[in-house]
Amino acid sequence: MAAERELVRWSAARLAEALAAGEVSSVEATQAHLDRIGDVDADVHAYLHVAGDDALVRAAEIDRQRADGTAPGPLAGVPIAIKDVLCTSDMPSTAGSRILEGWIPPYDATPVARLRAAGLIPLGKTNMDEFAMGSSTEHSAYGPSRNPWDLTRIPGGSGGGSAAAVAAFEAPVALGSDTGGSIRQPAAVTGTVGVKPTYGGVSRFGAIALASSLDQVGPVSRSVLDAALIHDVIGGHDPNDATSLDERWPSFADAAREGAASGSLAGLKVGVVHQLDGSGFQAGVRQRFGEALKRMAEAGADIVEVQAPHFEYALAAYYLILPAEASSNLAKYDAVRFGLRVDPGGSTVEQVTALSREAGFGPEVKRRIILGTYALSAGYYDAYYGSAQQVRTLVQRDFDACFTQADVLVSPSAPTTAFRLGEKIDDPLAMYLNDITTIPANLAGVPGLGMPIGLAPEDGLPVGLQVMAPLREDARLYRVGATLEAILEREWGGPLLAQAPALGSAASRSDRIRTTPGTAPAPGYGTEPDGGTL
């Protein structure tokens, strides 16, 4: 039992080695994580669905293949959590929405299919803001997830479930998706690692679409190397996604290993984006960011300031482009082909569609669909959507200019540490500001990595660093991230997450903070609390 508890703290890389050496079986590793989920997930609520016995059956199958010498790859037998935005043919895929409650897709998303082919064991589906619209998981139709560092605080969003799952040792690694920061911002507030790959680097086939020109699937983990290992598995060209880049990618795991081993950033030009340098951010975020820059400089990096004058307009452009694309993508929920149907009888199909969407969508989804419909409507299209697309060009040009002066760009991953559940739920504009540092990368398609750089002195909560690289240069993120991670972990005497409080049965009574009820999104101006069973 003690050994099992220990297993859940292992990285995917260490588990893979132990599995290959026969020191541990996949059934043991999977069972240990299922036990951990059973112990802590009532408090954390990272999962919407747990695979349970199905995961153990698959693990036993991998153990047999390993014994026969036919294990499908180095990560075979390693458990993984999957964000509920990704279609899984054997588990419900709801994207955090009532409108897809219980829906089991007839196919796997490409990243999921690739995980299965590599022998990884899906543990379950993780919670998220409905259709990935949010920065806190409070917009999930199934209730929020909680931050393992403090159960009264948000785990970030939209991928708060995946980040909380790895931070609470309920999975060694997970998949996320990042449209405006949904991998990197949760990583920041939970003290974990997450990567948004270059747009087109990972297939979007089977990822339930939010905004197609911004969405990107990526890895969530507790170490830079683990993220790289998963990226190596899920990445690469997929003919089923017309925006998938058809090219050969280097091994990101090799890049991470090189970075960790070298210990040096000599010759690396690190650009601090003046517009994202943290002025106006929480004091502890600014302090740790400044210290991280100092460590990089000590390791030989050349720190330069760069200007991205149009980043100031990125948030506004994003909140036009995203709703516009979302309003179009979400038109598919018509109560005909799949999902919820609310039919009071005697209504036309159009009325049934409208009633079903009223009942099945939460307040944030409605807000963005209506906003997107407005931005795309005749008479406003040029002024709003058209202008936003022009800003997108300007943001790309800013990145191009910055990357002539620096090899990577850095900023804090988020303006604050984890805020309290309920704190921003009634103020959409305040919620949107959480992604101010992460949105420019999505608009330009460039890759970004989020990693922990310490705890804010004022609240003891994790602070994240964002590292961005030019298009297709994802390997650079892993190399630089692994070097900095090794330096910081030496300084901390281990991973940052070793400092996180105990959870579940291991926690003392006073550690186990019970959250107050009423933290879920208020139903007042949206759907009925039960999802609208008319």
Added chain:
Amino acid sequence: MTDAPEPVVITAADVQHLAGLARIALTPEEIEHLAGELTQIVDSVAKVREVATPDVPATSHPVPLVNVLRPDVPGAVLTQQQVLSGAPDASDGRFRVPAILGEEQ
């Protein structure tokens, strides 16, 4: 658009119209609430017009690809049963829907 941005007010009637276009049967309370929120949000995002001068081209995709084609042969497709597996209602191998036309039509 380089004309000076003027304050936009989104009325309840506007929201009702948009909700019709988006096929969402909003309640009167939702419409009232959204009108206020959207006015505030649109006011805040309208700043994109400040820098969107006519000489700046629009970008729709971050990494533009052209002529993404595949050989014109049947691909791996879902079976009829798979396609209908998630439908709220189906019969005779088809999606079953409520009436297409209302009485007055």
